Each structure stands twice: as C-alpha cells, then as structure tokens.
Amino acid sequence: MEEPQQQSIQARIAALNLGQVGRAPVTATPCPKLPLKPTFDVRRASTNIPTQSSLSSQKNGIGNEPIGPSRPPALPPMVTRTGQEPDSSAATSPAPRLPPRKSSSQLSQPTPALPPRRPSEQLSRQGSNESLSSVISTKSSLSAVSIGTARTSMSRAPSMETPRLRVPVYDPSTLPPLPPKRPQQKKEEAAIRVPLKGTKSTPIITTLEVSPLPTTPNLPSRTTPILPDRPRCRDSSAEPTRKLPPGDIPPTPARPLPSPKANGVSGLPNGQAQNAIPPPVPLGSRPDLSKILATKPKTTTAPSVGPRPSAASSSSFSCLKCRDFSGPDNHAAMFPRHTVPSLDWLATQLTTPFPSETDKARAIFTWLHHNVSYDVEAFFNDRIQPSTPISTLSTGMAVCEGYAGLFTALATKAGLESIVLSGHGMGFGLSTIGPGEPLPPESSNHAWNVVKIDNGEWKLIDSCWGAGDVNGKDKPYNKNFKPSFFTMDNDEFGLRHFPTNKSHFFRTDGRAQISWEEYICGDQGGKTARVFSDIASLEGLSQKQFLPKYLKLPVSPAAHAGPTVRFQFERICPHWDPLVHGPGKPYIYILCFHGVDGREKDYVPFDTNGKFWWADVPPERLGAPGQTVMLYIVDTVQGNSARGLSKEEYLMAKGRKAMSFKGVAAWELA
Numbered sequence: 001m002e003e004p005q006q007q008s009i010q011a012r013i014a015a016l017n018l019g020q021v022g023r024a025p026v027t028a029t030p031c032p033k034l035p036l037k038p039t040f041d042v043r044r045a046s047t048n049i050p051t052q053s054s055l056s057s058q059k060n061g062i063g064n065e066p067i068g069p070s071r072p073p074a075l076p077p078m079v080t081r082t083g084q085e086p087d088s089s090a091a092t093s094p095a096p097r098l099p100p101r102k103s104s105s106q107l108s109q110p111t112p113a114l115p116p117r118r119p120s121e122q123l124s125r126q127g128s129n130e131s132l133s134s135v136i137s138t139k140s141s142l143s144a145v146s147i148g149t150a151r152t153s154m155s156r157a158p159s160m161e162t163p164r165l166r167v168p169v170y171d172p173s174t175l176p177p178l179p180p181k182r183p184q185q186k187k188e189e190a191a192i193r194v195p196l197k198g199t200k201s202t203p204i205i206t207t208l209e210v211s212p213l214p215t216t217p218n219l220p221s222r223t224t225p226i227l228p229d230r231p232r233c234r235d236s237s238a239e240p241t242r243k244l245p246p247g248d249i250p251p252t253p254a255r256p257l258p259s260p261k262a263n264g265v266s267g268l269p270n271g272q273a274q275n276a277i278p279p280p281v282p283l284g285s286r287p288d289l290s291k292i293l294a295t296k297p298k299t300t301t302a303p304s305v306g307p308r309p310s311a312a313s314s315s316s317f318s319c320l321k322c323r324d325f326s327g328p329d330n331h332a333a334m335f336p337r338h339t340v341p342s343l344d345w346l347a348t349q350l351t352t353p354f355p356s357e358t359d360k361a362r363a364i365f366t367w368l369h370h371n372v373s374y375d376v377e378a379f380f381n382d383r384i385q386p387s388t389p390i391s392t393l394s395t396g397m398a399v400c401e402g403y404a405g406l407f408t409a410l411a412t413k414a415g416l417e418s419i420v421l422s423g424h425g426m427g428f429g430l431s432t433i434g435p436g437e438p439l440p441p442e443s444s445n446h447a448w449n450v451v452k453i454d455n456g457e458w459k460l461i462d463s464c465w466g467a468g469d470v471n472g473k474d475k476p477y478n479k480n481f482k483p484s485f486f487t488m489d490n491d492e493f494g495l496r497h498f499p500t501n502k503s504h505f506f507r508t509d510g511r512a513q514i515s516w517e518e519y520i521c522g523d524q525g526g527k528t529a530r531v532f533s534d535i536a537s538l539e540g541l542s543q544k545q546f547l548p549k550y551l552k553l554p555v556s557p558a559a560h561a562g563p564t565v566r567f568q569f570e571r572i573c574p575h576w577d578p579l580v581h582g583p584g585k586p587y588i589y590i591l592c593f594h595g596v597d598g599r600e601k602d603y604v605p606f607d608t609n610g611k612f613w614w615a616d617v618p619p620e621r622l623g624a625p626g627q628t629v630m631l632y633i634v635d636t637v638q639g640n641s642a643r644g645l646s647k648e649e650y651l652m653a654k655g656r657k658a659m660s661f662k663g664v665a666a667w668e669l670a
Contacts, residue, residue, distance in 0.1 A: 320486070321572045321575075322580075323358075325359070325483070328354060329363075329366045331353060331363055332350060332364075332367040337372075337393065337396050340393065343389060343390070346367075347410045347413035347414040348414070350363045350367055350410065356454055357452065358454045360415075361416060361461070362486060364411055364463075365461060365466060366481075368463045369468070372402070372403060372406070373397055373398075374399065374477045375397040375402075378397075379399055387402040387405065389409035392405065400425075400447045400448070400464040400465075401420075404447040404463065404464065405447075407449050408420050416452065418450065419450050419451075419504075420449060421447065422444050422499070423497060423498050423501075424443055424446060425497055427445075427446060432522075439516075446464075448460065448464070449463065450504065460490050460493040461485060466481065466483065466484075484543075489508060490505070490508050491507055491509050494514065494519075498516065498520075528546075528551060529549065529551055529665055530551060530667075531546055531664070535664050539582060539586065539633075539664075540573075540576040541570070542570055542571065542572045545568075545570050546665050552670045553565070553667040554619070554670050555622050555670070556619065557618075564617060564618055564619070565616070565618070565619050566615075566616055567591055567617065568614040570612045570613070571612075584644075586643070587634060587643060588605055588633070588645045588646070589606040589608075589632070589664065590604065590606070590633070590650075591615045591630075591631055592629065592630040593617060594622070595621055596620055598627050600621075605647045605651070607647070628666050629666065630666050631664040631666070632664060634650060634659055635661060637653055637658070637659050638657050
C-alpha cells in the first residue's frame with residue numbers, strides 16, 4: 001500500500017478551512033490533494049497580487065445562493081496565469097521540498113541575543129525546523145459566512161530566499177562622542193529658580209520699596225531784632241495851622257494841542273486857529289440799520305409788529321401786564337381755521353417759533369379769538385351738546401367748554417401742561433344779591449383753563465371770555481379781543497371764577513381758597529364803580545383801582561372824611577408804557593360833574609405823573625342826587641386825534657374848539 005505524501009501545516013489548514021465552508025462539521029473525511037503550486041521567480045520585497053480572472057473562475061457561488069447539501073464541495077481547478085487549467089497528473093506529484101535553512105555560521109553577522117522570554121503556562125510551541133518569515137500575499141475570495149460581501153484572506157507562505165534582518169553588533173567605538181559637560185558654576189546658576197510670570201488678566205503690581213524721606217534739619221532759632229525807639233508824633237496843636245494864600249485858586253492851564261506840523265500837516269485851511277471847533281460829522285455818512293438788517297438771514301419766527309420794547313419793559317419781562325405780546329398775537333392770525341389739517345399740525349405751527357412757554361400759551365389763546373365763535377343760538381335755546389376738540393376745530397362754534405377743551409388739547413400737543421377747570425363764573429346774566437336776600441347754592445356754569453408758563457408758574461386764563469362778548473338772544477356774537485383774561489393775576493381772576501375743585505384757586509396772596517359766601521357776595525360795601533373795560537384795557541388802566549370804589553356816591557359833605565372827594569386811578573403795572581404796550585401817546589382824562597344843585601356842568605382835567613391820575617372836587621359841587629359823574633377821555637379836537645394833548649393845551653381849547661369824548665368810568669350820586 002502506497003503511503004500518503006506528507007503535506008505542510010499551511011496546506012492542511014487551508015484544506016480544512018475550505019472543507020468546512022457552508023456545512024456543519026462532520027466526521028473526518030480525507031482531504032483531497034491540493035494541486036502543486038507553480039514555481040515563480042523569487043522576487044525580494046514584493047507581493048504577489050492575483051489577477052481578477054482568478055476570482056471570476058470560481059464556480060461555487062458562495063454568498064449568493066442558498067446553502068447546499070452537507071457534503072463538502074469539490075475544490076475548483078487551479079488556473080494558471082495563462083488562463084489554462086493545469087494537468088491533472090500534476091496534482092498527484094509530490095510538493096517540492098523547502099530549501100535548507102542556512103546555519104548561523106554562514107551568516108555575515110552574528111545574531112544578537114534575544115531578550116529573555118516571558119514564561120507562559122498556557123501556550124506551548126512545538127518544535128519546528130522551519131523558520132517562517134512571511135511575505136504577505138493578498139488573495140480575494142468570497143466569504144462563506146457573509147451574503148455577497150467580499151473578503152480578503154491573507155495567506156502566509158514561507159520565504160525561501162529572503163534573509164532575516166538582524167540587529168547590528170554593538171560596537172562602542174562607533175558611537176558619537178558625548179557633548180562636553182557644563183561647568184559647576186553654570187549648573188549652580190541654572191539651579192536658581194526663575195520667578196514665574198503672571199498669566200492672569202490683572203496687571204502685575206510691582207512692589208516698590210519706599211525709602212524714608214530724609215529728615216529736615218532743624219532751623220536755627222529766630223532772633224527778634226531790637227528796633228530803635230520810634231520818634232513820637234508831633235503835637236499838631238503846637239504847630240501853627242497852615243493857611244492857604246488869599247485869592248482864588250488859579251485854573252489849571254489848558255493842555256496845548258499838538259502842532260499840525262508835528263504830524264506832517266502843513267497847516268489848517270483858510271487860516272483857522274488850532275483851538276477851533278471841528279466841523280460836525282455829516283449825518284448822511286451814518287450807516288442805515290434797516291439796510292444792514294435786510295442783508296441778514298431771515299428767522300422763522302413771526303416778525304414783531306409794533307414799537308420795540310423799552311429798557312423798562314425788557315427789565316420786567318416776567319410781568320404779563322406790561323409784556324409785549326405782539327409777536328405771538330400776529331403769528332396766531334396767520335393760520336385760518338379752514339386751512340388747518342390737524343390738531344398736531346396746528347399746535348406745531350403756532351408754538352414752534354417761540355421758545356417761551358408763556359408765548360406759546362398766548363399764541364393759542366389769540367388763535368381761539370380769531371377762529372372760534374361762541375354758539376349764541378345753542379346757548380339761548382338750551383341746545384348745548386357735548387363737544388370735543390376735533391368737533392370745535394371742524395365747526396368753529398363752541399361754548400365755554402369747547403374753548404377750554406381745544407386750548408388744553410393744543411397746549412398738550414405743544415408740550416405745555418394745561419388743565420380744564422369747571423365751576424361758577426360771573427358772566428352774562430349775572431344778578432347781584434340785595435341786602436337780606438338768601439345766598440344761592442353753589443353751582444357750576446362755566447369752564448376755563450390753567451396752564452404752566454415760564455418759571456413754572458400756574459396761570460389762570462379764560463379763552464372764552466377773552467375772545468368776545470355775548471350781547472343777548474337773537475343778537476350776533478361780538479368778537480372783541482380781551483387780553484386781560486390772559487394777563488390778569490390769579491387773585492383778580494378769582495373775583496369772577498369759583499372752581500368746583502377747591503385746590504384749583506392758584507392764589508398768589510397766600511390764601512389757599514376763599515369761601516362761596518365771600519365769592520358770591522363780593523364786596524360787602526355794594527356795587528363797585530362802573531368801569532368801561534374796553535377803554536380801560538386799551539389804555540392800560542387797572543379796573544380794580546378806581547376811586548371812589550363804590551358805585552353810589554353821596555353828595556352830603558358829612559358822608560366824607562375830608563373837604564373834597566378824591567377821584568383817582570392808575571396803570572395796571574408800573575412798567576406799562578403806552579408807547580410800547582399801548583396804541584400810542586396817552587389821552588387826557590376829564591371829570592364831568594354838574595355843580596351845586598346840578599345846575600353848573602363842568603369838565604375838569606386830571607393831574608398826572610404818568611402812573612397815577614387824580615382830581616379833588618368838593619362834594620357839594622358834584623351835583624344833585626340821581627345824577628351821574630363821568631370820567632372821559634378827550635378823543636378828538638377839531639376832528640383830529642387828541643392823543644398826547646397836554647393839560648394846558650386842553651384848557652386853551654376848552655370852549656373854543658369842538659371836542660369829542662369817550663367814557664371810561666361812572667358813579668351815581670345819592
């Protein structure tokens with residue numbers, strides 16, 4: 001019986017692996033003999049990579065077909081590089097023997113000693129005469145355990161010709177020389193620790209050693225010098241008084257004028273003396289201020305129409321009674337109601353040119369006079385409807401509530417602080433309370449405003465009463481501008497306005513409020529003198545300062561404290577100037593009374609100092625009971641304006657020239 005040929009360990013392992021692919025383990029089956037491996041030329045440091053045809057020639061279909069029968073499949077035939085199958089007879093030929101291993105004596109260099117091996121108890125290695133140094137060759141095959149995935153198996157074949165790499169023999173003489181050693185001094189310097197540098201974001205504060213200041217040497221003691229004795233003052237009484245020589249002190253001689261020749265001038269023309277008066281400067285050479293101002297850029301503010309304020313008025317800028325409001329008043333007339341698109345636009349146009357809060361409020365106050373009329377028909381027919389600022393602006397008709405509401409709306413949009421106040425007002429149809437009559441209950445029939453002006457002052461104003469007058473039912477509304485309802489002080493304003501909210505009096509006399517009885521009854525002495533407000537306001541007269549104070553004036557001398565009755569009035573403000581704040585030069589004032597028993601009528605001019613006017617008349621010459629004493633202004637003389645007429649000029653024209661008069665105030669004789 002022929003003995004089986006001996007195979008290598010790698011061949012046996014490969015055969016077993018191929019036999020176990022795709023089937024369960026079975027009993028030992030004789031492995032088929034592998035074909036002889038073709039002999040190739042030995043190439044050093046190279047790897048054999050099979051061609052793609054070796055993969056395509058496999059026909060076992062592993063990975064794409066279902067698992068087949070349990071018997072091992074036949075091995076595929078070996079394919080050569082030329083694509084031909086080898087002869088079957090070559091499969092039975094024995095495998096070539098491995099070349100003998102070179103002995104250690106044949107190696108060029110001795111093999112270095114290996115490090116001691118770690119003892120192992122579990123692994124054991126069989127002795128082998130073959131030294132396996134692997135040259136890796138890759139071969140692509142199909143994995144039997146994966147479906148359709150390629151797997152690269154690596155087979156190790158023994159290297160027959162490649163010598164093993166050996167560690168060179170240790171030769172100390174071939175080592176490079178070592179660097180020289182550092183001297184001991186440098187070692188000590190390197191051992192010194194260098195301070196680390198700070199890595200924080202805070203700056204490093206260097207600590208400085210402050211040396212103490214050198215001590216100041218003590219100054220030598222100061223010696224007070226001994227002063228010599230001071231000579232005594234001479235006794236002035238012992239010496240004779242110095243007397244000036246008799247006669248007048250001679251005048252100081254005049255300083256001589258510089259010679260014209262010294263200045264390069266040959267002499268004065270026409271033989272004029274050196275001390276002659278120089279000729280006057282011609283007025284025509286003076287610059288014209290109006291022409292200079294015409295070349296300046298125009299401002300956005302409305303031009304002020306009227307005379308320029310004097311120094312006295314400019315110093316009293318905070319006084320509303322004498323303040324010049326011609327700028328805001330003229331500017332307010334430039335925006336008719338039918339051209340106004342909205343409240344915001346109107347508030348901006350009215351107030352933007354004026355930096356003063358007082359001027360802003362005055363512009364709104366004057367605009368209401370020009371563009372809103374009192375609804376007389378609704379007032380007398382009891383058809384007053386609630387109004388809004390928009391409705392008042394669109395219709396141009398309102399009652400006191402509409403005036404006050406529109407004023408506050410415009411003032412608020414202009415940046416001012418304003419409030420609508422309501423309460424009782426002594427307006428149209430007011431009836432006085434007679435002696436012994438019961439007091440009427442407190443009621444509310446009017447509306448007005450309070451606005452904050454310059455210097456944070458709260459100012460009471462009445463834009464409804466300042467816009468015009470109501471003359472009665474079925475009579476047209478009279479647009480009569482009354483600026484006094486903007487300029488009068490709060491205490492005077494409170495004589496005809498009583499607010500429902502008792503914190504809205506805004507008095508300046510120190511009193512927080514007054515009672516309803518004090519307000520409605522007024523002065524307990526009776527009615528005051530009748531003052532015609534149109535003329536008084538135009539001429540700047542204070543309506544509350546007329547004397548005698550009361551309307552009823554007794555003619556009996558026993559009813560008066562003195563031999564005469566003083567008639568007197570004054571300006572609303574000491575700073576008020578008729579040339580600046582009024583229409584022009586002041587009128588002359590005349591008192592008309594009826595004489596003894598009312599049979600001798602006379603016109604007596606008032607004396608004045610420009611601020612006060614007064615006239616003294618014996619009570620028996622005033623007239624008879626029931627007659628009226630009148631205060632007039634001389635309006636015209638011979639058809640010409642009488643403004644600026646003096647007392648002497650009036651007396652010369654009295655009874656000789658035609659004159660016309662206008663009433664200012666009246667008293668009833670009793």
